[in-house]
Amino acid sequence: MTILNKTILALAMASCAAFTVKAEDDWANIGRYAADNRAIIENPDSLPNLVVFLGNSITDYWPGIHPEFFADNNFVGRGIGGQTTYQFLVRFRNDVVALNPAAVVINGGINDIAQNNYVYNEDITFGNLVSMAEIANANGIKVIMTSVLPSNRCYWRLDITDVAPKVASLNARIKEYAKKHGYAYIDYFTPMVLGDEGAINPAYSSDGVHPSPEGYTVMEQIALPVIQSTLKKKSQKK
DSSP states (O other): OOHHHHHHHHHHHTOOOOOOOOOOOTTOGGGHHHHHHHHHHGGGHHHGTTTEEEEEEEHHHHHHHHHHHHHHEEEEEETTTOOHHHHHHHHHHHHTGGGGGEEEOOOOHHHHHHTEEEEOHHHHHHHHHHHHHHHHHHHHHHEEEOOOOOOOOOOOOTTOOOOOOOHHHHHHHHHHHHHHHHHHOOOOHHEEETTTTTTEOOOOOOOSSOOOOHHHHHHHHHHHHHHHHHHHHHTOOO
């Protein structure tokens, strides 16, 4: 609790006044992109065929490292470092649905495995991803699912030693779900993994989790054709 809220609470108790203390923590960080979202909503024609990239720090860093990839293709990043799929789901309406994009690219799961919020439960993490896909689909937004990038360790949680098999298991479920429901799927894992231990190729990452500029180049080469094909199919159905 912040000092300000402690003061407010103390004053309320002293005066016996009954009121609700305003929430102190925007847990899902809905405010992070509020101004940027408002600008898009107020000028919807500014980004035709908008595609939103939703994710964690991997998505968060991407527009800063390769801004032209986003600017040239009417893509916007809605990544927030450290977040799990639980938080994605909470802010999905604000950061995706409200923008009325043509498509959304959903990439998440590694921070769930690292237990940034809760003890990892694959069923719940997978369910969060499914819920986002269902919300997008219900709002006429094309769904593009992605694999979790390869990793066999999370450097901030070295006590978690089974990262690689958890990534592989979650990826298998995401891929199967996308296939079953006719959603596009971007496989970042296969071209970026090195060896049988599930680690990301060091040519594409300096810390074992986040892509380097070279890693983002590989991701762009994989993602762009899938996105373009998805948008083409959407326009053909109109």
